[in-house]
Amino acid sequence: xxxxxxxxxxxxxxxxxxxxVIVVLVMTVFVIYSTYGERKLVARxxxxxxxxxxxxxxxxxxxxxxxxxxxKEDIRPKNADRWVFELAPYATFxxxxxxxxxxxxxxxxxxxxxxxxxxFVFAVLGLNIxxxxxxxxxxxxxYALLGAVRAAAQMISYExxxxxxxxxxxxxxxxxxxxxxxxxxxxxxxxxQEDRPYIVLQPLAFLIFFTAMLSELHRAPFDIPVAESEIxxxxxxxxxxxxxxxxxxxxxxxxxGFAVFGSVVFLGGWAWPFGVDSHWALQLATTFTKALAIVVxxxxxxxxVPRLRIDQLMNxxxxxxxxxxxxxxxxxxxxxxxxxxQELLALTSAVGAGFLIxxxxxxxxxxxxxxxxxxxxxxxASSS
Amino acid sequence: xxxxxxxxxxxxADDGFETVDxxxxxxxxxxxxxxxxRMVLTVDGEKxxxxxxxxxxxxxxxxxxxxxxxYRQAMGWWDRTxxxxxxxxxxxxxxxxxxxxxxxxxxxxxxIRVMMVELSRILSHFMFFGAFGADVGSFGTSFIYGWRxxxxxxxxxxxxxxxxxxxxxxxxxxxxxxxxxxxQDRVRWLLGSIRQxxxxxxGLLVGNEIFVERCRGLSPVTPEQAIAWGLTGxxxxxxxxxxxxxxxxxxxxxxxxxxxxxxxxxxxxxDRFMVRMAEAWQSTLIVExxxxxxxxxxxxxxxxxxxxxxxxxxxxxxxxxxxxxxxxYGVYALAxxxxxxxxxxLRSPSFCNLSAxxxxxxxxxxxxxxxILGSLDIVLGEVxx
Numbered sequence: 101x102x103x104x105x106x107x108x109x110x111x112x113x114x115x116x117x118x119x120x121v122i123v124v125l126v127m128t129v130f131v132i133y134s135t136y137g138e139r140k141l142v143a144r145x146x147x148x149x150x151x152x153x154x155x156x157x158x159x160x161x162x163x164x165x166x167x168x169x170x171x172k173e174d175i176r177p178k179n180a181d182r183w184v185f186e187l188a189p190y191a192t193f194x195x196x197x198x199x200x201x202x203x204x205x206x207x208x209x210x211x212x213x214x215x216x217x218x219x220f221v222f223a224v225l226g227l228n229i230x231x232x233x234x235x236x237x238x239x240x241x242x243y244a245l246l247g248a249v250r251a252a253a254q255m256i257s258y259e260x261x262x263x264x265x266x267x268x269x270x271x272x273x274x275x276x277x278x279x280x281x282x283x284x285x286x287x288x289x290x291x292x293q294e295d296r297p298y299i300v301l302q303p304l305a306f307l308i309f310f311t312a313m314l315s316e317l318h319r320a321p322f323d324i325p326v327a328e329s330e331i332x333x334x335x336x337x338x339x340x341x342x343x344x345x346x347x348x349x350x351x352x353x354x355x356x357g358f359a360v361f362g363s364v365v366f367l368g369g370w371a372w373p374f375g376v377d378s379h380w381a382l383q384l385a386t387t388f389t390k391a392l393a394i395v396v397x398x399x400x401x402x403x404x405v406p407r408l409r410i411d412q413l414m415n416x417x418x419x420x421x422x423x424x425x426x427x428x429x430x431x432x433x434x435x436x437x438x439x440x441x442q443e444l445l446a447l448t449s450a451v452g453a454g455f456l457i458x459x460x461x462x463x464x465x466x467x468x469x470x471x472x473x474x475x476x477x478x479x480x481a482s483s484s
Numbered sequence: 485x486x487x488x489x490x491x492x493x494x495x496x497a498d499d500g501f502e503t504v505d506x507x508x509x510x511x512x513x514x515x516x517x518x519x520x521x522r523m524v525l526t527v528d529g530e531k532x533x534x535x536x537x538x539x540x541x542x543x544x545x546x547x548x549x550x551x552x553x554x555y556r557q558a559m560g561w562w563d564r565t566x567x568x569x570x571x572x573x574x575x576x577x578x579x580x581x582x583x584x585x586x587x588x589x590x591x592x593x594x595x596i597r598v599m600m601v602e603l604s605r606i607l608s609h610f611m612f613f614g615a616f617g618a619d620v621g622s623f624g625t626s627f628i629y630g631w632r633x634x635x636x637x638x639x640x641x642x643x644x645x646x647x648x649x650x651x652x653x654x655x656x657x658x659x660x661x662x663x664x665x666x667x668q669d670r671v672r673w674l675l676g677s678i679r680q681x682x683x684x685x686x687g688l689l690v691g692n693e694i695f696v697e698r699c700r701g702l703s704p705v706t707p708e709q710a711i712a713w714g715l716t717g718x719x720x721x722x723x724x725x726x727x728x729x730x731x732x733x734x735x736x737x738x739x740x741x742x743x744x745x746x747x748x749x750x751x752x753x754x755d756r757f758m759v760r761m762a763e764a765w766q767s768t769l770i771v772e773x774x775x776x777x778x779x780x781x782x783x784x785x786x787x788x789x790x791x792x793x794x795x796x797x798x799x800x801x802x803x804x805x806x807x808x809x810x811x812x813y814g815v816y817a818l819a820x821x822x823x824x825x826x827x828x829x830l831r832s833p834s835f836c837n838l839s840a841x842x843x844x845x846x847x848x849x850x851x852x853x854x855x856i857l858g859s860l861d862i863v864l865g866e867v868x869x
Contacts, residue, residue: 146628242508246530246850320623321694329516329619330854404688406695407621409851410530460693 132162172341179240192231247334251325290369297368363390519864569604657788717811723751
């Protein structure tokens, strides 16, 4: 099936609308089931069962929630700035939706196959923060304001390592295309990984990408803009009903968007390990499995780790991730310029990744007082 | 856009802009306040400049209510002070009444009491670990972990006394009834589960880099400061000052039991957490010794049989202090005849510990203020009485 051509020979704008509708519908079902899946998974991590009442194993819980949310009253606080408040959910949702347009779910399966795919994703996703700031400022609530300002600060800090880590991959595609020119086309990037995914060549870049992604998604341990135990939800604290659910939709849609994006850029997308000639259903399944793996790891991290403080978050970005990502970029440049073998790329990046992990562990162990509990496990260990 | 009319102009920054301190209201309905506590934080960006706590949302007039009830009836109110460890409060109340009326307590009852109080201490500490983990931001996982052991201990309480949170199990002169038949096995199994729970917390929170990073070195308190502020309990011991009424002013059968008093070194939030961890572990050892002692005196009396149907105390005045789960839990009692106390006054550890909150949070971040409040481990029933 040639997905690059317009469907059924329709005019291209009708074709685009059909594709957008398909993506939105599929994404909505995905979001409904990823909320269900997250609740089930988190429940398992916490020795609970999760939703069990609505349908078999609680399978209809997501739909029940969606109907409930649509039926709820749309509350607007008296202090709120009316238009800013009401338009904010759209301003957050539309950019996330737009990023879905360029993601290749299988070979040429996407709404549009843009030559500047990677660039487009970041150009558009950066607009997301406008909606969040609108929500924070327009709500007339201090928790919301604080959450929005935190989100903005966090977004500015983590966007840089995120983009630089992706540039590292884009540089390498230059060596793979054969003509020395890298590509920003996501479909091509996936196809170039037929033999090995780029995570093998760039583990450090993947680590940085993953960390920055968690931060962009406001997921633990970087969930300070929505910190539930401090500012009770942050920028969407005043929203209810359908508008609140749009924020929720945004959160999960961007999670899936990032997961698919990460799997295309680093994990080989639809091409690895079954090759570019495999059946489209297999390609779809491959992409989905990889994205699902990323989503599960995100949820796993969320249930395990506590939250960072705002200054620790900033320090980690500006003092660690930024330096390492630029170092990676420079090393990649040197290796590619002199046409050294690609194994060297993998080696240097792996050393860098090891260094990053070592930094974190050493930093914590230097401060940890493991064994205080051990002292008091038996009687008379501390003579009084 | 003046949507915050109560704010005042704070200072003129260097570049001539007027800067305004923002006040943030936390509570009384807020996940971090562990009840109905309210604090108004004045913040400069993310930094806390000032903090003003408001209490009294849970005031029930406990002391006055006690004056209007029979000595035995009033016990139900004292359960509801530190509602996470009802038995520890009953202990202090009963000791005060016994001291007023010169009532003796059978030895078996004393051991049962100590065992139940130590189980309550563990229970209360587990609630702290869970809630504190949630404050630091671990999305409920630690909360549910804490809840597991708590429910198991409550199941045992229910079996013993018929109620979970407010058992009203102690009586002036002993305890209401003997333990159920299988209590030895039940409690030993419970101790294993508790130790496993402590190990789980050690892995989940203490073994976590972010948790250590958040708590270490936050709001360090020196022993001098702690004493000046009236801190007691784990908050005081975290500073390295060894003060525990179970050792320093022994009551009940504590002199017969062997245990250590864990102390910290820096008095920071992390040490407060670790002291509670070690304390819970030591409590399991105390419970074990109680079980051994109890097995030697099966079938003995658990309630002083010489007590009249209505307790009447002619006159007397006393102050009894015990090591509650949060610190020094003191009861002042004054009797002037009749079957009711003339005056009962509670010195609640949470209230005194909470008074240090303002000094502790100034200069920290908003997120820190939340976990400093959490580390004090207040129970609003005890603060507001």
